[in-house]
Amino acid sequence: MTSQTPHAPSGESAPGPQGPTADQVRRAPKVLLHDHLDGGLRPGTVIDLARDVGYDALPETEPDKLGMWFHEAADSGSLERYLETFAHTCAVMQTREALARVAAECAEDLAADGVVYAEVRYAPEQHLEAGLTLEEVVEAVNEGFREGERRARADGHRIRVGALLTAMRHAARALEIAEVANRYRDAGVVGFDIAGAEAGYPPTRHLDAFEYLKRENNHFTIHAGEGFGLPSIWQALQWCGADRLGHGVRIIDDIDVAADGGVQLGRLAAYVRDKRIPLELCPTSNLQTGAASSYAQHPIGLLRRLHFRATVNTDNRLMSNTSMSREFELLIETFGYTLDDMQWFTVNAMKSAFIPFDERLAMINEVIKPGYAELKSEWLFRQTVTTSGFDSEQG
Numbered sequence: 001m002t003s004q005t006p007h008a009p010s011g012e013s014a015p016g017p018q019g020p021t022a023d024q025v026r027r028a029p030k031v032l033l034h035d036h037l038d039g040g041l042r043p044g045t046v047i048d049l050a051r052d053v054g055y056d057a058l059p060e061t062e063p064d065k066l067g068m069w070f071h072e073a074a075d076s077g078s079l080e081r082y083l084e085t086f087a088h089t090c091a092v093m094q095t096r097e098a099l100a101r102v103a104a105e106c107a108e109d110l111a112a113d114g115v116v117y118a119e120v121r122y123a124p125e126q127h128l129e130a131g132l133t134l135e136e137v138v139e140a141v142n143e144g145f146r147e148g149e150r151r152a153r154a155d156g157h158r159i160r161v162g163a164l165l166t167a168m169r170h171a172a173r174a175l176e177i178a179e180v181a182n183r184y185r186d187a188g189v190v191g192f193d194i195a196g197a198e199a200g201y202p203p204t205r206h207l208d209a210f211e212y213l214k215r216e217n218n219h220f221t222i223h224a225g226e227g228f229g230l231p232s233i234w235q236a237l238q239w240c241g242a243d244r245l246g247h248g249v250r251i252i253d254d255i256d257v258a259a260d261g262g263v264q265l266g267r268l269a270a271y272v273r274d275k276r277i278p279l280e281l282c283p284t285s286n287l288q289t290g291a292a293s294s295y296a297q298h299p300i301g302l303l304r305r306l307h308f309r310a311t312v313n314t315d316n317r318l319m320s321n322t323s324m325s326r327e328f329e330l331l332i333e334t335f336g337y338t339l340d341d342m343q344w345f346t347v348n349a350m351k352s353a354f355i356p357f358d359e360r361l362a363m364i365n366e367v368i369k370p371g372y373a374e375l376k377s378e379w380l381f382r383q384t385v386t387t388s389g390f391d392s393e394q395g
């Protein structure tokens with residue numbers, strides 16, 4: 001029950017004299033489980049699409065300014081206000097072409113950032129305003145992801161993207177969306193989720209959808225423990241049967257750290273750790289919505305030390321002005337993480353993905369571990385070059 005090491009032992013010694021460089025962080029293979037399609041558009045694309053469809057309510061019409069507007073508007077300290085910014089992105093994602101373009105660029109951008117596997121979520125019910133059906137939305141996004149994977153490959157990056165279909169928790173279409181997710185499970189959709197304002201909308205409102213997915217042996221995650229605390233996490237796990245927790249960061253409320261450093265887990269926190277329930281942690285997003293007060297205070301530091309199944313995620317790259325590399329860089333600066341820590345988070349994420357076990361294992365053994373081994377060996381060669389230079393100067 002106690003763990004007092006400042007940085008958790010990862011089982012391997014940290015190579016090299018210092019932490020990873022920004023370039024190594026970008027090149028390191030990364031796995032992303034929690035990223036919203038409608039929260040990751042390029043600002044320039046929002047502007048292009050708004051022009052195409054005649055949407056004239058954008059607060060800015062110049063890409064840099066619009067990007068800044070999203071970041072500042074989302075920086076409100078409240079999940080509800082953070083979510084208001086999605087009205088603009090959803091407004092321009094109403095046609096097949098727009099959805100396919102946004103999905104393709106998403107895959108391209110993630111691949112360029114070194115993400116090798118991503119599960120990207122969106123709520124099909126929010127893209128029906130111009131007359132598309134739920135199925136047409138799913139097919140357009142899938143087509144975009146495949147196109148993005150192809151473009152990334154042509155550019156020398158390999159990425160695999162799976163879709164998660166989200167139902168909005170204030171609405172009443174969860175069962176219908178779950179059925180679509182199930183229908184497309186062998187066609188690009190790897191699972192289901194619920195999102196939106198958490199307080200006042202407990203996950204048990206959508207129990208029928210979760211029970212249906214369980215009967216179908218399908219997978220789902222639930223946004224819980226972000227805008228609301230332990231009761232939401234408890235319901236998501238013990239009533240709904242979630243495979244993973246979207247955020248889950250407020251599990252910290254069930255962990256006591258005594259003045260002498262001793263750590264005591266409550267029953268729910270112990271359950272989450274014992275059952276290896278994956279936590280899709282999104283540090284920057286949590287700062288913006290008020291779920292954490294600073295990077296240094298973010299529970300990820302303690303959760304990593306206590307060996308929870310913690311993963312690092314972006315949530316909304318546009319609203320949080322972030323990327324997987326940026327999230328890792330911030331954690332490296334704050335907690336002194338090494339490539340071993342990055343590998344630990346990445347393997348955690350890959351183990352927790354919704355694709356079949358053999359494919360997850362192959363990604364870990366054939367892509368992630370060799371990728372980190374390669375990066376960890378680089379400092380040796382840097383050292384050799386410096387040393388031999390020194391030697392030859394000395395004659």
Ligand SMILES: O=c1[nH]cnc2c1ncn2[C@@H]1O[C@H](CO)[C@@H](O)[C@H]1O
Pocket residue numbers: 036037038039079083086090121122123126166195196197223226285315316
């Ligand atoms: O961090 C979050 N918590 C809860 N809901 C969110 C978060 N980020 C985005 N969405 C909601 O999910 C929808 C589908 O992608 C978005 O439109 C937004 O309303």
Ligand SMILES: [Zn+2]
Pocket residue numbers: 034036195223246315
């Ligand atoms: Zn989210």
